[in-house]
Amino acid sequence: MKINHGPNLLSTLQVKASILMRRFSKRNRMKPTISSFQVGFCLSLIIFSALFACGKKQITSPTDSLYLSGELKNATPESQSINPDMLTEAFQYAGDISGLRSFLVVRNGYIVGEKYFGSASADSIYFVRSVTKSVVSILIGIAIDRGLILDEQQELSDILDLASMGIDEAKGRIKIKHLLTMTSGLEWSCW
Template sequence: MQTTINWEAVKPESIYMNNESLSKLEQTIKSDYHNINGIIIIKDGHLAYEKYFNGKGPDHCHHVASVTKSVLSALIGIAIDKGYINSVEEKVLGFFPEYTFASNQQKQQITIRHLLSMTVPYPFEDWHEPLDKLCQQQDWIKYTLDLMGANGDIGAFKYSTAGAHVLSAILTKSTGKSARAFANEHLFTPLGMKEIPNYQMNAYGFDDLFGKNVKGWVHDPNGHSTGGWGLTLTTRDMARFGYLYINNGMLNNNRVLSETWIRESTEMNYHNYGYLWWLRRDDGLFTYSAIGDGGNMICCIPKLNMVVAIGSEFIMNPRDRWPLMKEYIIPAVKNNQ
C-alpha cells in the first residue's frame, strides 16, 4: 500500500472514479450544502477530487469541532505506543491524585477505555450535556471528574465532550506536554501538516471557544488543549489524518500509529462507536468517521482504500453529510470497479 499521498491532481477516471458522479456531487453541494467550504477525496493514495466553495481554498482552516475527538484518540494511541501511558485499562482517577472526591465506587473503576468509548455514567440526560456550565468553571477537569460515575452504569453509551477533555488532561499528565504540543511533535509534523501555534486566549466567550474567534487549538483556563472540540485544520490536513488510518498507521514512510491501535479504535460494536470514532455499516460497506458540528467530517472507507474529508463553516443543524457519501461519492467508485 502506498505510504505517501500523491497531491498532484489526477483524472478521476484514471483511478476508478466516475467523473459524471463527481460532477453531480459538486452541483448538489452548491445547491443544498451551502456551508461546505472544501471537500477532498483520496483514493489509492492519489488526490482524486478537490473542490473549494465560498471563496475558500487549500490553506483555509476550519474549526473542525468534534473531529478533534478522533485526533485526540490518535494521540492517546501514540502515547501508549511510546510508553507514556501503560494501557487503556489504567484508572482515570490515578492520574489526578491532587483531587479528592466523595466516596463513589463507580468513579474509582472508570478507565481510559471508558472515556474513549463514551461508556462513562454522567448525571445529565443523553445529548443534553451542559457544556455552558463546563466553560464557566475555573477548573474544567475537577468539574468533570466530579460528575463522572453518577446516574447510570459503566458500559452504557453516553456521549460526553467533557469526558474527552479529561483524556486531554491525562495526555498532559503522562507526557508533560499539552495535546497541541504533543500532536505537533508526534502526529502533525510526521504527517506533513502545519504545526499548530500556541495562541493565547484572553476571553472565554462563545466566539472564543466555539465561534468566529477560534484559531489554532482552544485551551481551558489551566492550559489543557480542549479534548472534545477546538482544533482548526485545513481540509487537506483532515484528509492526511484519515489516510493515516486507512494506511494502518503509516504515512510518508513513517510509522506514526500502531496497527493494533487503529484496529481497536475502529472495531465494530453494538454502540456503533469506537475510540472516539463513529462506526457505520451500510449496504454491507463498513466505514468509520470523525464527525464534528457544522458538518465537518473525515470518512474512512477501508474496502475502497478511500478517505473523504469535508471542511465546513459552523451552522446550526447542517444537512447530514452521509447522503453525499451514499448517493454520489461511494457510487462514483463502485460503479467503476
Template sequence: MKIKKLFSTSIVCFVLIICSSSAKLTEHTTSKPIPAIKEAMYFPPFNSDTWETKSIASLGWHQDKVQDLLDYLQTKNSRSFMILQNGRVVMENYFGGHTSRTPWYWASTGKTLTSTVTGIAEQEGFLNTNNKVSVYIGTGWTSEPLAKENLIICKNLLTMTSGLDDSMGNDVSSAHLQYKADAGTRWAYHNVYVKLQDVVAAATGQSWSSYFNTKLRDKIGMTGAWIQSGNNSVYWSNTRSMARFGLMALNKGNWSGTQVINPQYFQDATSTSQTLNLSYGYLWWLNGKASYHLPQTQFQFNGKLIPSAPDDLFCALGKNDQKIYVVPSKKLVIIRMGKSADNMNFARSDFDEVLWQKINSVIN
C-alpha cells in the first residue's frame, strides 16, 4: 500500500515538473517578438508592361494627400510622375496626353548616364579617370595653352572642376573651351562633361551609343536613344526607362544580382567629390550637405540642396525640371518628367522644395 502511494506521489511530482518547464518554455518563447519578413527588392522584367505594385494603404501612406500632389504636378507642367518603393510601383501618373510609352528628353539628368558608363569603361580597364583627357582624345581639344590643358583629367570633367570658362555657352568645340582657372581650383557647371563620351569612344574603340547600349541600357532593360540636338547628344526615353536607371542607382549599380557598375565607383559617384561644391559627386547632385553651388553662379549657398528632402537623397537634375530622386533610407526612386515647372532652369529650383513638401505629406 505504501509502495503504491509512493509511486502515485512520484507520478504527480513528475507531471508538475513537466508542466512547470513547459510553461516556462512557452513564456520564454512567446515573449520574443516574431521577426518581420524582409521584403526582397523587386526588379521589373525586361520587355514587359506588367510591374509589381504596392498600394498607398499597404505602406501606411496618406491617400487623402495624393490628389493635392497630383494637382500640383499637373499645374506645374508635368508629363509624368512615378514613385517606386523597393522597386514596386506605388504611383504612376501621366498628364497632358503623355503615356507610359511616350519618349521625353532627359536633359542633364543624362549626365548621370555618362558618369555611370565612364565608370564601367574604367572597371573594364579601358581608361583611368585620373589620366589627362588628352591621353584619349589628343591635345588641342581646348583653346587653352597646352600646359593648362594638360592639367585637366577625366575626373575634372566628372566633378565640374575643369576650370574652363562656363560663360561660353554649350558649344564644346575647342574655340569655345577657354581658360578661366586651373583645373581643380574652380567649380562651375559646364557642358564640357560631354567630352567624356568622346573619351569612352576613343578608349573602347566603339561609338558612344554602341558602348552605352551594350554595357548599360540593355543590361537593365531600358529603351531609348541618344538624339543629336545642336552640339549636344541628349538621351530620350519613356518614364519607366528612367525609373529602371534610378532603381539600379538605388541598388548601388546592381541589377537583380548583376553588378553593372563597380559599387565602390558608384559610392564615390554619389558622395562629395571635391571641396568646392559639397553637394556634387560625379555628375550627381547630393542632399544633406552643409552648402551647395548652383549653375550659372559662383555663389555658395549655405544649407541643404533641398531642405524638405531626406538627407541621404541623391539626384539627377535636368533642364526644365527633369528629375530622378533616389532615397536609400526609404528605398524610394521618384521620377518627374515634363516641361519647366516655372521659368526655364538648369538644375535645382524652388520646384524641388515645394514638390518634396507635397511628397512628404503623402509618405510621412
C-alpha cells in the first residue's frame, strides 16, 4: 500500500525547517572578531620577516650560525644591510598597534633596533603560555631547513656548547623532540 501525503506535508515540513533555520541562525550568529594582540602579533611577524628578507648573506653551514651564550651585541641597521628609515617607520607603525609591548629586530646576531611601548622594558617578562610552543616549532623548523639541526631526535649537547653556558650534562641529553612537545622536564617557576 502506497501512502501519499501530498503537497501539504511537504510544504509544512519546508515551512517548519525554514522557521527553525531562522531561529537557529539568529540565536547562534557569531560575528567574526580579532583582537588587537592578534593583529599586532601578525603585523610584527610580517614586518620582521620583511626586514629579515632584505639581507644578502645566507647561512650555509652550522659553522656560520650564531650560538647564543650571553647578551646580544648592538649594531647599526646600516652595518647589517637594513635601511634605517624603514626601521624607524616600522617602529612608528608598531607604536600605533594597541597591546603591542615591544619590538626587537635582530640581524646576523646583532640587535639593530628595539623599541618598548607603554610600561614595557627590556626586562619585562610576559606570560605567553602556548605561544612558546608555536615559536619554538617555527624556529626548529627553520633550523632543520637550513641544516643547522639534523632532526627532532638530535640532543642539545650536539648543538650547543653547554659547558661554556654553565649547563650540566644531564640537560644536554634533552632532545629537540622534548622541547617541541614541552616534555623536557625543565621547570620554569617565574610566575
